[in-house]
Amino acid sequence: MRQLLYxxxxxxxxxxxxxxxLVSLMEKLFxxxxxxxxxxxxxxxxxxxxxxxxxxxxxxISSLDAAGLKWVSGxxxxxxxxxxxxxxxxILNDPDTGLPLAVMDATWITAMRTAAVSALAARxxxxxxxxxxxxxxxxxxxxxxxxxxxxxxxxxxxxxxxIRPPRIQAFVEDAARLAPGVAVVACSGPRQAVSGAHVVxxxxxxxxQPQPVVEAEWLAEGVxxxxxxxxxxxxxxxxxxxxxxxxxxxxxxxxxxxxxYFAKTPEPAGELADVVSGRHPxxxxxxxxxxxxxxGLAMEDVGLGHELFHRAKGRGIGTWLPL
Numbered sequence: 001m002r003q004l005l006y007x008x009x010x011x012x013x014x015x016x017x018x019x020x021x022l023v024s025l026m027e028k029l030f031x032x033x034x035x036x037x038x039x040x041x042x043x044x045x046x047x048x049x050x051x052x053x054x055x056x057x058x059x060x061i062s063s064l065d066a067a068g069l070k071w072v073s074g075x076x077x078x079x080x081x082x083x084x085x086x087x088x089x090x091i092l093n094d095p096d097t098g099l100p101l102a103v104m105d106a107t108w109i110t111a112m113r114t115a116a117v118s119a120l121a122a123r124x125x126x127x128x129x130x131x132x133x134x135x136x137x138x139x140x141x142x143x144x145x146x147x148x149x150x151x152x153x154x155x156x157x158x159x160x161x162x163i164r165p166p167r168i169q170a171f172v173e174d175a176a177r178l179a180p181g182v183a184v185v186a187c188s189g190p191r192q193a194v195s196g197a198h199v200v201x202x203x204x205x206x207x208x209q210p211q212p213v214v215e216a217e218w219l220a221e222g223v224x225x226x227x228x229x230x231x232x233x234x235x236x237x238x239x240x241x242x243x244x245x246x247x248x249x250x251x252x253x254x255x256x257x258x259x260x261y262f263a264k265t266p267e268p269a270g271e272l273a274d275v276v277s278g279r280h281p282x283x284x285x286x287x288x289x290x291x292x293x294x295x296g297l298a299m300e301d302v303g304l305g306h307e308l309f310h311r312a313k314g315r316g317i318g319t320w321l322p323l
Contacts, residue, residue: 001322001323002322003320003321004102004103004321005103005312005313005319005320006104006318006319006321007104007308007312007317007318008104008105009107009108011104011105011317011318012104012107012312013108015312015317017112017304019150019151019152022112022148023120023123023152025304025307026113026116026117026300026303029061029300029303030120030272031273031276032061032062032063032064032299033297033299034273034274034277035063035277037062038061039060039061039062040059040249040251040252040297040299041058042254042255043057043058043252043255043298049075051076052073052074052075052076053073053074054071054072054073055070055071056071057069057070057071057296057298058298059297059298059299059302060095061306066092066095066302066305066306067092067093067094068091068298068301068302069093069302070088070091070106070298070301070305071088071106072110073088074205074206075087079139084107086107086140087106088105088107089103089105090102090104090105090109091103099323100323101309102305102318104305106305109304109305109308110296110301112144113300113301113304114296115141115144115147115148116300117272117296118226118228118294119145120272120276122153123153124272124282126153126198126199126224127198127283129154130154130155130156131155131156131198132157132196133157133197133199133200133201134158134199134200134201135160135161135193136160136161136193136213136214136233137162137202137203137204138167138168138203139162139167139203141203141228142160142201143171143174143178146160146171146184147178147179149199150178150179155179157182157183157184157185158175159185159187159194159195159196160185160186161186161189161190161192168186168187169186171184190214190233191215194219195218195220197223198224199223199224199226200223200224200226200234201226201227201228202214202225202228202229202232202233202234203229204232205229205232206229207229207232208261210230210231212234212236213235214233214234214235214238215237215238218238219238219241221286221287221289222286222287222288223289223290224289224292225289225291227291227293228294230256230261230293231261231264236265239266240266242290244269244283244288244290245266245268245269245293246269246270246274246293247268247271247292247295248273248293248297252295253268253293265293266291
């Protein structure tokens with residue numbers, strides 16, 4: 001009888017990967033991309049409600065012989081219903097037969113692989129020395145970034161802000177568990193959070209008609225901008241203040257422009273994979289401001305889902321279901 005392994009969110013989290021292993025895996029995947037070992041079509045999507053999306057994210061990584069697809073949704077209005085903004089399922093397929101090997105919740109996968117890519121970009125592109133990191137938007141992604149970045153980088157402190165004040169206090173209280181020993185400063189506004197930061201992470205909802213708040217004059221010399229919410233929170237002037245703009249995938253970026261995003265975003269000079277592989281030098285001076293726009297790639301989900309499947313199978317985690 002053919003079977004597939006089902007991994008609930010609790011199962012996925014119990015398998016887990018520590019931050020250093022997550023970042024190492026993402027680096028391996030970007031090296032594979034640079035070597036031409038990844039089939040990565042731009043993700044198609046549907047948009048049933050205003051500013052919502054449901055995207056199909058397929059990829060094949062030949063060096064891992066891993067194939068799969070994430071079906072992921074983002075609904076900003078969910079927070080008012082007590083539901084998460086991002087939801088998704090991941091399907092891992094057998095490359096030999098096409099049959100599904102596993103179906104798993106993709107909530108943890110999405111949050112942690114996104115933070116791990118940000119950590120990889122910061123390790124390559126941020127200024128040297130202990131870092132002050134700003135996080136604007138303190139939902140699931142804000143928490144995952146706090147956890148992963150503090151686990152792999154030298155962080156002096158986090159400066160955090162959210163448009164909803166109760167979230168800020170809850171975030172600061174949770175920080176003692178997620179990033180023990182690291183200072184977390186609650187800020188009264190976005191300018192205070194960004195001021196003096198070496199790395200600025202924006203993690204709000206993705207909006208087709210953004211109302212950005214991060215201004216160019218707030219940015220310190222040498223800052224690394226890491227918007228994971230597309231151009232929703234960083235103004236065009238702030239992006240233009242960066243002398244180097246990179247993305248994680250140029251075809252994905254170009255596709256999103258055709259459907260109405262990134263109207264005023266600078267043209268990328270290259271991809272994160274170019275920096276990982278050494279084809280692009282990355283930071284060229286301590287004072288250089290850099291924009292690294294990482295849109296989220298299916299290869300990250302497939303690589304991490306593949307790893308979680310094999311670890312879960314080896315440890316007897318999950319539920320086998322008949323096909």
